[in-house]
Structure formats: structure tokens, C-alpha cells
Amino acid sequence: MPENKATNYPVNPPKLHHTTFTTLRMDQMVQWYGLVCGLRPVFQSDEASWMTNDAANHRIALLSPPGLKHPTDKGHETGIHHTAFEFATFDMWLNNYIRLRDHGVLPFLTLDHGITMSVYYQDPDGNGVEIQVDGFGDWAASSEWIATAREFAANPIGIFFDPEKIVLAREEGMSFQEIHERTRAGEYLPATIPEDIFLPEVW
Ligand SMILES: [Fe+2]
Numbered sequence: 001m002p003e004n005k006a007t008n009y010p011v012n013p014p015k016l017h018h019t020t021f022t023t024l025r026m027d028q029m030v031q032w033y034g035l036v037c038g039l040r041p042v043f044q045s046d047e048a049s050w051m052t053n054d055a056a057n058h059r060i061a062l063l064s065p066p067g068l069k070h071p072t073d074k075g076h077e078t079g080i081h082h083t084a085f086e087f088a089t090f091d092m093w094l095n096n097y098i099r100l101r102d103h104g105v106l107p108f109l110t111l112d113h114g115i116t117m118s119v120y121y122q123d124p125d126g127n128g129v130e131i132q133v134d135g136f137g138d139w140a141a142s143s144e145w146i147a148t149a150r151e152f153a154a155n156p157i158g159i160f161f162d163p164e165k166i167v168l169a170r171e172e173g174m175s176f177q178e179i180h181e182r183t184r185a186g187e188y189l190p191a192t193i194p195e196d197i198f199l200p201e202v203w
Helices: 026-037 090-102 139-148 150-154 163-171 176-184
Strands: 019-022 040-044 048-052 060-063 082-087 109-112 116-122 128-134
Touching (some): 026 040, 026 048, 026 128, 082 090, 082 116, 090 116, 090 128, 109 176, 163 176
Parallel strands (some): 019 060
Antiparallel strands (some): 040 048, 048 060, 109 116, 116 128
């Protein structure tokens, strides 16, 4: 028998695969994740749904076991704040914002974190869903930046922006890099800056 020492941890860590939520709004949740993230159910029953939007057998699952209760103060309780999905390009990311806006789905937070530009939505249960594009278009570069940039250490939350100003900037022909830099410089601030990043109560 090999010795079970802490130093025997595996060299290759497992990959993050899926998140499972409990819900009392199964149909609404399935519909919402389909609209917002293109997740489609691969298996569904009254008490559970497994959904994916890529090659994995599921990425988000929903469970509704008997006896389940709503949280009492979700926005201020510990737990998951948001899950995040990433687009490969700025144009795909911004087009998705426009598509959802035209469906009446609007973000409750919009932040340029430096590492990413991110819009945050709430699903029908009030869980956060971040949709992002890498600020550098490159995981190695953004990983280096988050670990070393004083700018990030000074303000890890980032700079708020008005997504409509970003849409306009792109229409004016500005590149992603320029828009990202101008956003970081605070040129596209929203009319009202949110006071905190708690999940708003949605019911
Ligand atoms: Fe995030």
C-alpha cells in the first residue's frame, strides 16, 4: 500500500465540470439558461434537469427535491454569488448583450475587471450569472496580469461601465483594446454607480 501523505496529491488537478442548483422554478430556470447561455436540457424530469451548451454531458444541473424551501435573504447569505460563462471574442460578447437586451434581459452589474469585461445577470432564482470576455483575449496574458498588476491589487472589483456606451463605441469603429482601455479609464461610467455587489433581491 502506498503511503497516504499530503505530498501525494495528484500532479494534474481535475477540471471544473458543472454546477448544480436547487430550484422551485424548474421550467423558468430551464428556459432562462437556454435564452441567456444557450444551455439545452439533455435529460429532464419534474425533479431534475441536466443542461449543456458544449461537448460536456452537462454544465448546469437543476434539482427540485420534495421539501425544498426558498432562501430567506439570498442576496446577503453565503454561497455562490455567480457562475461565469466566457465568449471567445469581444464582438460575440457584445452581440450577446444586445440580443439579451432586446429580449428584455438586462444585467444588474457591468464591470471591467481588467482580466475580463463582464456583465452580470440574475436567473429567475436570483443566482448571479456572469458573461465575460477576456480583457486580453488570451488566458496566459490575463493570468499574468491578475497576478502582477498593481492596478488590480488596488481595485480588484474593477470599473463600472454603461454597456450602451460600449455598443456606441464599437459602432464608432473603436477596437476592443481601445474600448477596454477607455473603460478602465472610467470613460464609460454608468449614470448610477452601484453601492455594492450583493445580489439584488428579485422577489
Ligand atoms: Fe466572476
